[in-house]
């Protein structure tokens with residue numbers, strides 16, 4: 001690879017962490033490497049919050065919440081955002097509340113997303129706005145809206161979701177704030193994609209405002225991305241692409257097996273990796289018509305992107321290309337990218353502990369694989385603790 005980047009500098013990676021914070025992170029990832037602890041902890045947390053056991057919120061707050069969330073509200077995150085900014089890292093603040101299901105709540109959520117765009121616009125430390133489709137519309141509506149037999153209620157509810165999208169992107173376009181739209185399960189994604197494409201056609205003609213998420217563990221996504229880019233070229237709009245591998249693999253495979261259709265997921269990890277890297281190549285071939293966010297903790301894909309930037313003579317800080325990692329994970333990538341002047345971003349979830357619990361449980365479950373993320377985090381933290389002579 002023809003890149004100057006290296007991710008083994010743990011001194012840069014953890015420059016923001018005190019030794020006591022690192023020790024706590026070490027113990028937490030160690031516990032998360034044990035699936036039994038994760039399962040027990042998740043059940044206990046759900047039970048404790050439901051029955052209002054007094055100690056449980058405190059325990060969650062000082063462990064996983066502290067590691068993976070910025071706080072309960074936006075203002076809790078402000079010191080963190082400015083610390084990151086001083087180190088060349090921008091933030092995306094994500095109100096990660098899941099499972100709130102009423103039209104009133106969807107409207108409230110839409111209003112709070114629109115409000116937050118003002119803050120993103122006024123704060124040099126924030127790079128993008130973000131939202132999850134099912135935060136502003138019922139899951140069942142996304143799931144059924146494109147069915148030929150969708151009933152009138154569903155059609156009307158989908159129309160209300162469309163209006164919420166338009167009001168969010170109208171304000172984003174006015175303020176020139178870029179927004180990432182998250183991707184979810186395949187069985188609701190087609191209608192979310194339809195809206196995302198409509199928004200791109202409407203708002204991405206001059207600036208790049210709308211970024212949709214492409215989950216490259218899906219074997220059909222390369223073709224979809226390619227067709228969106230062709231449509232964009234023909235109709236005169238740009239395509240904002242946030243590339244991720246995808247977070248719902250087990251759920252997708254189980255449902256496909258249960259209902260007897262072909263799994264939408266690539267056959268193995270290597271196939272997902274190839275698909276992801278092919279998508280990076282595709283975007284670079286069309287970089288004059290695209291914006292790219294690499295949402296990944298994968299070092300090889302990050303290196304590939306920086307190599308292609310170098311080969312094409314694209315400056316590290318070029319606004320068309322950004323790299324994002326989740327808060328609490330892969331600091332070696334974020335901080336080493338920032339040290340080389342790339343657009344490095346941390347996605348910081350926030351919200352009341354009770355409401356961000358599903359997000360926290362997903363992170364803990366994702367981290368149980370020792371061969372995967374936890375192994376990487378533990379190796380790096382251990383290396384840094386040894387460098388600081390805290391571990392032998």
Ligand SMILES: Cc1cc2nc3c(=O)[nH]c(=O)nc-3n(C[C@H](O)[C@H](O)[C@H](O)COP(=O)(O)OP(=O)(O)OC[C@H]3O[C@@H](n4cnc5c(N)ncnc54)[C@H](O)[C@@H]3O)c2cc1C
Pocket residue numbers: 181182183184213215217244245246247248249265266267268269270272294295296297298324325326347372373
């Ligand atoms: C900033 C950011 C935003 C994100 N937003 C979203 C989002 O909107 N929607 C979403 O779904 N996810 C999202 N994710 C999560 C993401 O999809 C991945 O789950 C996570 O980042 C791990 O993938 P990786 O590229 O970091 O690392 P890696 O460790 O290299 O890859 C792990 C991933 O590879 C895939 N994989 C693993 N084993 C197999 C297998 N046997 N067969 C096929 N594929 C396999 C899975 O997708 C798994 O998550 C986001 C991640 C980041 C960092």
